[in-house]
Amino acid sequence: MRTLLSFLLLALASMVAAVSTSGNRLLVVLDNVTDKATYSKFFADLEAREFKITYETPKSDSLALFNLGERAYDHVLFLPVHTKGLGPNLTPKTLHDFVNAQGNILLALSANTTTPTSLVALLSELDITLPTDRNSLVVDHFNYDITSAADRHDVLLLPPPKPIRAGIKDFFSDDAGTKLIAFPRGVGAVLGNGQLLNPILRAPRTAYSYNPKEQADAVNGDDLFAAGQQLSLVSTMQARNNARVTVVGSAEMLQDKWFDASVTKLDGKPVVQTFNREFAKRVSGWTFQEIGVLKVNWVEHHLEEEGAPNDSNPEMYRVKNNVSYTISLSEFAWDHWIGFNVPEHDEIQLEFSMLSPFHRLNLKEESHRLAAVHYHTVFTTPDQHGIFNFMVNYKRPFLSHIEEKNTVPVRHMAHDEWPRSYVISGAWPWIAGLASTVVGFLGFAALWMYSAPVDAEKKVTVKKTQ
Numbered sequence: 001m002r003t004l005l006s007f008l009l010l011a012l013a014s015m016v017a018a019v020s021t022s023g024n025r026l027l028v029v030l031d032n033v034t035d036k037a038t039y040s041k042f043f044a045d046l047e048a049r050e051f052k053i054t055y056e057t058p059k060s061d062s063l064a065l066f067n068l069g070e071r072a073y074d075h076v077l078f079l080p081v082h083t084k085g086l087g088p089n090l091t092p093k094t095l096h097d098f099v100n101a102q103g104n105i106l107l108a109l110s111a112n113t114t115t116p117t118s119l120v121a122l123l124s125e126l127d128i129t130l131p132t133d134r135n136s137l138v139v140d141h142f143n144y145d146i147t148s149a150a151d152r153h154d155v156l157l158l159p160p161p162k163p164i165r166a167g168i169k170d171f172f173s174d175d176a177g178t179k180l181i182a183f184p185r186g187v188g189a190v191l192g193n194g195q196l197l198n199p200i201l202r203a204p205r206t207a208y209s210y211n212p213k214e215q216a217d218a219v220n221g222d223d224l225f226a227a228g229q230q231l232s233l234v235s236t237m238q239a240r241n242n243a244r245v246t247v248v249g250s251a252e253m254l255q256d257k258w259f260d261a262s263v264t265k266l267d268g269k270p271v272v273q274t275f276n277r278e279f280a281k282r283v284s285g286w287t288f289q290e291i292g293v294l295k296v297n298w299v300e301h302h303l304e305e306e307g308a309p310n311d312s313n314p315e316m317y318r319v320k321n322n323v324s325y326t327i328s329l330s331e332f333a334w335d336h337w338i339g340f341n342v343p344e345h346d347e348i349q350l351e352f353s354m355l356s357p358f359h360r361l362n363l364k365e366e367s368h369r370l371a372a373v374h375y376h377t378v379f380t381t382p383d384q385h386g387i388f389n390f391m392v393n394y395k396r397p398f399l400s401h402i403e404e405k406n407t408v409p410v411r412h413m414a415h416d417e418w419p420r421s422y423v424i425s426g427a428w429p430w431i432a433g434l435a436s437t438v439v440g441f442l443g444f445a446a447l448w449m450y451s452a453p454v455d456a457e458k459k460v461t462v463k464k465t466q
Contacts, residue, residue, distance in 0.1 A: 021332050022289045023074030026051045030079040041256045058086045065098050075288045080110040080251050092121040104244045106287045108251035109187045111137040126237050127192030131225040133211045138188045140207035145263045156183040157265050161201045167346035172282050179275035182258050186250030188231030198397040203231035242400045246287040254280050293400045297328035297372050304378050317410045319383050326376045339373035351391040358382040385412040
């Protein structure tokens with residue numbers, strides 16, 4: 001019955017969320033509506049994924065992110081504009097409220113245009129720092145395209161980014177082969193230490209950010225904004241409500257001329273094609289929640305003891321009960337739900353806690369069926385009564401957060417549930433003492449009752465003499 005119900009729910013979810021789990025209404029803010037022809041391939045890919053795109057300029061009177069207190073759009077894409085402000089409809093507070101309402105933002109910057117103050121303020125609040133000098137440019141004298149940037153070295157050629165550490169799912173470099181990402185005339189950002197921030201694409205160690213207008217003749221290392229892998233070229237922030245904000249340092253890398261273009265590195269290797277088109281698809285797909293979205297289908301816990309009722313999710317447990325816990329997880333992959341497989345070198349864990357965890361257990365894959373993976377474990381409740389929580393808190397970079405909590409009371413043992421004293425080895429000395437006392441009393445009583453009394457006639461009379 002549960003299998004059939006899971007199948008029907010997943011089929012219904014697949015039909016309803018055929019494009020993105022958060023909707024398909026996309027607002028594109030650009031300097032001029034005619035500029036969309038420069039990004040025609042990028043927008044064509046979005047339309048092929050069934051996004052309904054609305055193009056607006058910051059000066060448009062009809063531009064509004066909210067309508068009657070609800071989101072008017074599900075996602076916003078900002079392209080470079082030549083104005084310092086975005087008007088009263090795109091203030092930092094409005095953008096912040098949009099993220100709080102689970103809206104997603106994709107922000108594309110450029111070294112040729114000044115970043116609007118509203119966007120700078122929003123990124124500053126997210127602990128993403130841009131160069132104070134708005135004309136800053138990222139260059140690399142060892143990793144550049146010798147054809148298009150032979151003099152300025154401002155078109156970086158980078159391999160697709162691998163996961164920053166083991167145990168993180170690879171969304172952005174899979175099947176890239178020998179292709180390179182072209183990052184032309186872009187801006188680098190510095191990320192804070194927040195746990196919600198993650199870089200997708202870092203600058204090479206030989207790259208640095210400088211102002212070509214003020215530092216054209218010589219570059220002082222002390223005046224650099226940042227250098228090497230301090231620079232994040234494509235940055236992400238996933239809020240606690242799973243809303244996503246992505247900063248692409250080069251809007252030009254999304255243009256038609258860099259999609260499937262041919263580039264050549266300084267090392268003299270053969271001409272290769274860029275990975276920009278597929279990389280742009282994956283970055284936008286992650287931002288607009290087409291990939292990396294996890295869902296809890298159901299949770300089940302019950303007694304795992306012989307003769308005990310096998311009721312699902314009982315309201316109460318007893319101390320020292322054997323309990324089985326199972327959670328079903330799915331992952332959204334572009335247009336359908338699939339079973340979520342935990343990446344290699346990573347674990348999904350269950351905490352059974354009151355104020356602090358009494359158990360922290362790795363969940364093992366039990367079965368894989370119907371676009372869902374079931375993870376399972378069995379454990380014994382602690383010898384402590386109180387209010388406990390089944391808690392699965394799974395938070396990893398580039399995956400939506402899972403925080404599943406189920407509260408159950410754990411009672412102490414009833415009077416008739418304790419084991420007999422003769423089963424407990426520690427009670428044997430006390431039982432022996434009690435038995436010896438009983439035996440001694442009965443022996444004394446027997447001697448007292450069955451001992452003959454002294455004959456009165458044989459009593460010896462003793463006369464008193466004076």
